[in-house]
Amino acid sequence: MERLSLNDLGLIIGISLMYAAPLMYTALGGVMSENSGVVNIGLEGMMTIGAFVGTTVAYFSGSPWLGFLMGGLAGGVLALLHAIACVSFAADQVVSGIAINFLGPGLALFLSRVFFDGATMTAPIPLQNKIPRPMNNLFTKGSFLDLVLNQYATVYLAFLLVFIVWFLLYKTKIGLRIRAVGEHPKAADTLGINVFRVKYLAVILSGVFAGLGGASMSIAVVSNFRATLISGQGFIALAAMIFGKWTPQGSMWACLLFGAAQGIVVYLGGTDIKVSSQILEMIPYVLTLIILMSFVGKATGPAANGVPYEKNEA
Amino acid sequence: MSKMKKILALLMIAILAFTVVGCSGGDKADDTKKPAEQKEGEENKATDEQLKITMVTDVGGVNDQSFNQSAWEGLQKADKDLGTKSDYQESHQDADFVPNLETALDAENDLIWGIGFKLANAVYSAAEENSDTKYAIVDFSYEGDEKNFPDGTPDNVVGVVxxxxxxxxxxxYxxxxxxxxxxxxxxxxxxxxVISAFDYGYQAGVAYANKVADKDVKVLRQYAEAFGDSAKGKAIASSMYQQGADIVFHAAGGTGDGVIEAAKEQDKYAIGVDRDQNDLAPDNVITSAMKRVDVGVYNVIKDLKEGKFPGGTTVVYGLEEGAVDIAPTSDxxxxxEILDKVEELKKLIIDGEIKVPVDEDSYEEYLKTLE
Structure with missing residues (x-):
């Protein structure tokens, strides 16, 4: 058996980060929404529209950052629909989320046909117009540090966002309000917090983050959108958020774990160890499940999560 | 509040309906009406009546920059040269195949294409149930899979491989x-x-070059187990470049986007598949193993038009028919000098001097002939 060299380890870490970053954005979206008591299974749809809008804007404007922001905004617009349905009209949050998951890809494909001559795949962005890699050419090509740190800026921003969301939720007044609304909206209301406004804010932000997650797939990991680009990442992010016990830092670790499992699979597939690739393909999912079941324990979300708040009910 | 809920429920239904329309493509609604109208007046027209042809794509969608797109180009060429009327149904997941074939049937098409071996089962059962409609499938031979299809190709189906x-x-090479x-x-x-034919054909080409040019080039091989996971393609290609490979060939559909992306980022070489993929990364894609699905699709439609539809058989297209080749941008x-040698190799293959292996067993045999 081959020995695991430092560079192999670097490769695995690098792949983990590449895989984990889009999931982290999206999981943070889930954290925002669910801490305010609104279940958001529409993350997948919001990610898809973000991925499409991100790469399309970047392609036409030549600015990846504008594309990235617009991707987030597009996710936010879809989330607004979710908020209207779930907060104002107290609709079933799961049903609305499913509708969003249909709406996102449907809209993305429809618009793609409009902008790219009937194609369901956008044209690729040239390398110089992609999100920059801040540490490109800083280290020797292919060295350990290069493999680990030569990532797109979106990867670093994902970690920054984890910190920002953690700070927002646990160190600021608005964060306390979001959590209060998610735990016991009636009590929060009695204390004069505008429950609806807080929920709207949290849900829209969740869409923005999911949109950023999608855009980080389509303008950093690859350089174009196609119908199969976002296929399940939104649900994996949702699972990561639950395993992370609805906290930003927990979600981050869950996403990194999943990314690491993917990295290990790619590494193993490249060695002489004879394992069928179908078995290898299962490893990330099985490994994530086993580790989380054995080390994380019972997952308890916000008390009023998923329950629509209606002011006038007794 | 409950009235509000009802309104909301209606809104959600409207959204869902809108999405479905969005998925199935803009102009489909009109298309399905037309044949019915046409039928009434022209029921007894002869065979030079305009043929209506549709194709059901694999999950990549019609503009996958790969074989679905190539098939669609074949249909469009037939529209132009043979006066047929073509349309497509896109599949976004495996579960779409059956309903899409159903829609194609309802639109009263003369020939329905299934693009890709993943549709083999769906096309087979559709063809069994509707023996009056003609079907064709790309990349699959029912004769070649006796275990699952003991009766071979149904009479109203053509396999194109x-x-x-x-x-x-x-x-x-x-x-x-x-x-x-x-x-x-x-x-x-x-x-x-199908993919193993790419795999072993490629290895045989490398082995041939090793032999004639006295080289010792090794092949790293890895399967992504997915055709739509670009991130995985990128990860695998990065890992190969890391292990010292400088050229990576992919036969992986959308997963291959990631392979080409990795080549682009690390300034290495990649080899595309199915169509000339040089446009995805002009500085990095040195050549492509082209499968001219368009040529195959066009030939079958031409046969149908001329009343020679080869139903019940599988037609095999190769270098001889111009249905496979390397990309024109290879130069x-x-x-x-290498391209000149490639031309010689093509002749040797067409003449049967070189028998290119398609799987592990034939590859072992091929290696023996090299010694």
Missing amino acids: FKQEQPSFLVG IAAMMSETGKVGFVGGMESE KHVPK
């Missing part, structure tokens, strides 16, 4: 001749008969 091992052999590090890579989509990166 390509000798993908032939262009793979040629790009394998090119890769081995151009590699400076002595290592080249292959990224496969899912393990299957941008590949030196002329």
Whole structure:
């Protein structure tokens, strides 16, 4: 058996980060929404529209950052629909989320046909117009540090966002309000917090983050959108958020774990160890499940999560 | 509040309906009405009546920059040259195949194409149930799969397969001749008969170059087990470049986007598949193993038009028919001497001097003939 060299380890870490970053954005979206008591299974749809809008804007404007922001905004617009349905009209949050998951890809494909001559795949962005890699050419090509740190800026921003969301939720007044609304909206209301406004804010932000997650797939990991680009990442992010016990830092670790499992699979597939690739393909999912079941324990979300708040009910 | 809920429920239904329309493509609604109207007046027209043809794509969608797109180009060429009327149904997941074939049937098409071996089961059952409608499938031979299809190809179905091992052999030769590090890579989509023909054809090409040019180029191989996971394709290709490969060939559909992306980022070489993929990364895609699905699709439609529809059989297209080749843009990166040699190799393959292997067993045999 081959020995695991430092560079192999670097490769695995690098792949983990590449895989984990889009999931982290999206999981943070889930954290925002669910801490305010609104279940958001529409993350997948919001990610898809973000991925499409991100790469399309970047392609036409030549600015990846504008594309990235617009991707987030597009996710936010879809989330607004979710908020209207779930907060104002107290609709079933799961049903609305499913509708969003249909709406996102449907809209993305429809618009793609409009902008790219009937194609369901956008044209690729040239390398110089992609999100920059801040540490490109800083280290020797292919060295350990290069493999680990030569990532797109979106990867670093994902970690920054984890910190920002953690700070927002646990160190600021608005964060306390979001959590209060998610735990016991009636009590929060009695204390004069505008429950609806807080929920709207949290849900829209969740869409923005999911949109950023999608855009980080389509303008950093690859350089174009196609119908199969976002296929399940939104649900994996949702699972990561639950395993992370609805906290930003927990979600981050869950996403990194999943990314690491993917990295290990790619590494193993490249060695002489004879394992069928179908078995290898299962490893990330099985490994994530086993580790989380054995080390994380019972997952308890916000008390009023998923329950629509209606002011006038007794 | 409950009135509000009802309104909301209606809104959600409207959204869902809108999405479905969005998925099935803009102008489909009109298309399905037309044939019914046409039928009434012209029921007894002869065979030179306009043929109506549709194709159901694999999950990549019609503009996958790969074989679905190529098939669609074949249909469009038939529209132009043979006066047919073509349309497509896109599949976004495996579960779409059956309903899409159903929609195609309802639209009263004369010929329905299934693009890709993943549709083999769906096309087979549709053809069994509707023996009056003609079907064709790309990349699958029912005769070749006796275990699942003991009765072979139904009479109203044509299988179209390509000798993908032939262009793979040629790009394998090119890769081995151009590699400076002595290592080249292959990224496969899912393990299957078709992909293994790419895989072993490529390896045979490398082995041939090793023999005639006295080289020792190794092939790194890895399967992504997915045709739509670009991130995985990128990860695998990065890992191969890290291990010292300088040219990676992919036969992995959308997963291959990631392979080409990795080549682009790390300034290495990649080899595309199915169509000329040089436009995805002009400085990095040195050649492509082209499968001219368009040529195959067009030929079958031409036969149908001339009343020679080869129902019940599987037609095999290769270098001889011009249905497989290397990309025309190869001369941008590949030196002329190598391309001249490739032309010679094509002749040898057509003449049967070189029998390109398609799987592990035939590859072992091929290696013996090299010694």
